[in-house]
Amino acid sequence: MNMLARVRPDLAGFQPYASARRSGLVGTIRLNANESPWSGDGCPTGFNRYPDPQPLALRSDLAALYGVAEDRLWTGRGSDEAIDLLLRGFCRAGRDNVVGLAPSFGMYRIGAQLQGAEYRTLALRAEADFALDPDRLLALADADTKLVILCSPNNPTGELHHDAIGHLAQALAGRALLVVDEAYIEFAGIPSATALLDRYDNLVVLRTLSKAHALAGARIGSLIAHADVARFIGSIAAPYPLPLPCVAAAVAALEPAALERTHARIATLVAERGQLADALARLPRVRRVWPSAANFVLARFDDGPAALERALAAGIVLRDVSAQPGLDDCLRITVGSPYENEALLEALA
Ligand code: PMP
Numbered sequence: 361m362n363m364l365a366r367v368r369p370d371l372a373g374f375q376p377y378a379s380a381r382r383s384g385l386v387g388t389i390r391l392n393a394n395e396s397p398w399s400g401d402g403c404p405t406g407f408n409r410y411p412d413p414q415p416l417a418l419r420s421d422l423a424a425l426y427g428v429a430e431d432r433l434w435t436g437r438g439s440d441e442a443i444d445l446l447l448r449g450f451c452r453a454g455r456d457n458v459v460g461l462a463p464s465f466g467m468y469r470i471g472a473q474l475q476g477a478e479y480r481t482l483a484l485r486a487e488a489d490f491a492l493d494p495d496r497l498l499a500l501a502d503a504d505t506k507l508v509i510l511c512s513p514n515n516p517t518g519e520l521h522h523d524a525i526g527h528l529a530q531a532l533a534g535r536a537l538l539v540v541d542e543a544y545i546e547f548a549g550i551p552s553a554t555a556l557l558d559r560y561d562n563l564v565v566l567r568t569l570s571k572a573h574a575l576a577g578a579r580i581g582s583l584i585a586h587a588d589v590a591r592f593i594g595s596i597a598a599p600y601p602l603p604l605p606c607v608a609a610a611v612a613a614l615e616p617a618a619l620e621r622t623h624a625r626i627a628t629l630v631a632e633r634g635q636l637a638d639a640l641a642r643l644p645r646v647r648r649v650w651p652s653a654a655n656f657v658l659a660r661f662d663d664g665p666a667a668l669e670r671a672l673a674a675g676i677v678l679r680d681v682s683a684q685p686g687l688d689d690c691l692r693i694t695v696g697s698p699y700e701n702e703a704l705l706e707a708l709a
Contacts, residue, residue, distance in 0.1 A: 363537060363562050364588050366506055368452050371596070379599035381410055410600050415607045421614040422582055426567055428554050431587040434594045436601040439543055439566040439581035443509075444471050445593050446539060446564065446583070450506040451477035459500045460509040461492070463516055463684035465541065468509050477506070486660070486686045489650060490517040494524040498531050508532055511541040513548050516681045516692040518652025525553050529560035537589070539564045544654035546572030546626055547633070554584055561586040571655055572626050573613050578606040629655055633695045639705050640693070646708075647689070656694045664689035667708060674707035676700075 376382075380393030396408040414435065423430040436442055451458065453476030460468045462481035472479035480500045484490040501508060508528060512521040522540075529538045540553045542565055553565045564585040570576040580602070583593055612618060637657045641649040645667065648660040656679075661667040664682050668691060671678050679692040695701065 362588060363534075363586060364592060366536065367450055367592060370452075371449065374595060376595035377599055379410070379413060381413055381600070404604075407604060411602055411604050411607065413597075413600055413602070414594065415602060415611075417611050418580075418602070418607050418614075421611060422580075425614060425619075426552065426554055426565075426582065426584060428557065428584050429587070432557065432590050433582055433584050434590045434597070435580060435582045436597055437581065438570060438579045439541065439568045439583075440467055441579075441597070441601065442566050442581055442583035442593065443467055443539075443541075444474075445596055446507055446537070447471045447475040447477060449592060449596050450537065451475050452504075453477065456504045456506045457502070458507045458509060459497060459505055459536075461497070461511065461514060461521075463490075463514075463681065463687055464509070464511045465515045465543075468511075480505075483685055484514075484517065484519075486648075486650075486690075490514065490519040492519075492521050492524055494527050494531075497524075498528065501532065501536060503535075505532075505536045507537050507539050509539045509541060511543075512553075513544045513653040515544065515654065516656065516658050516679070516684070516687070516690075518650055518654045518656065518658055520548055520550065520653045522550060522553065525556060525563070526559075529556065529563050533560065533562055535562075537562050537564050537585075539566065541566045543568050543571055547630055547655050548653035549630070550653075557584065557586070564589060569610055569613065573622055574625070575610060575613055578609045580606060580610045629695055632698060632701055633657065636693070636695055636701045636705075639701075640708070643705070643708055656692050658687075658690055658692055660687075660690045662689070664691055667691060671704060671707050674703065676704050676707055678704075 393410055399405055399408050419430055422435055423433050457478035457480055458472045459480045462483050469479045482497045510521050532538050542552055545552050557563055568581040637649045640646050640659050645662045646659055650658045668680055681687050681690050681692045
């Protein structure tokens, strides 16, 4: 079944805003967008014009990077925007629900809440190393479930859940989208779920340049899905999501030489992750460090708040995730540079 049948019914036949850049009209004198005819003082050329909604060069670079056809890809302001648009486009307020993991990335719950959709979670147990039983996740889904969100590697646990993707996508076929958030996949050393897109038309993969590609400040995320789903998401997005300087930064980061340096940085970071996890596990007041496939590690301390304070006293900021179910005394620690990791270990020793 075409997954567009699961779009909010009140959006059936939705006519997107016809922005000037979408018109397809070409001319040398552009008087159709109420732009300034002059460049602003000190601004690069072209900044007086609205940007392309989906810049051709960026789109083709991203499609090549992710190994997918261009019509499967929509790119916007971080994967955060893609998550928001999926919720807004598919979930009826007060009726539909979204299924996810707990603990997991906080924006799924917030986005669902903003849309008025119920957010149901399957609790993953720290004692079981956050192992996922996909059938228990499926048991939470019903006729009003529009999205099942699987974050893999999961934030903040670092656990991979890729083994479950095929089974989940199959079981949800025609009913709900399986959204696999792969924000950290580059650190995992396994293939992306994009390889499965041909098999499941209800599969959506989220990728980002924010982590491995060192471009969190440029806010470039991609939604990769069946072409109909990608097109629909593009149609409900704000007209010009991608600022010119961000697009330029992303295109530069995707040049072959830059990509080579990125791969080297990923390898360094993965090696650092192993060393940091081992060193943390040897500290006396650390109870557990979970294996991580991402660029952070989750650690449980004898006294989480005290560890947070000790780090802060040394000017080091860590993420307190202890409010999430089952994560008492746990901190999420981003793998930093060798210097930063050393400083942290010293502060915690
Ligand atoms: N998904 C996950 C799992 C994340 O951890 C984050 C960032 N914290 C995002 C998505 C959002 O990333 P982006 O910068 O692409 O919006």
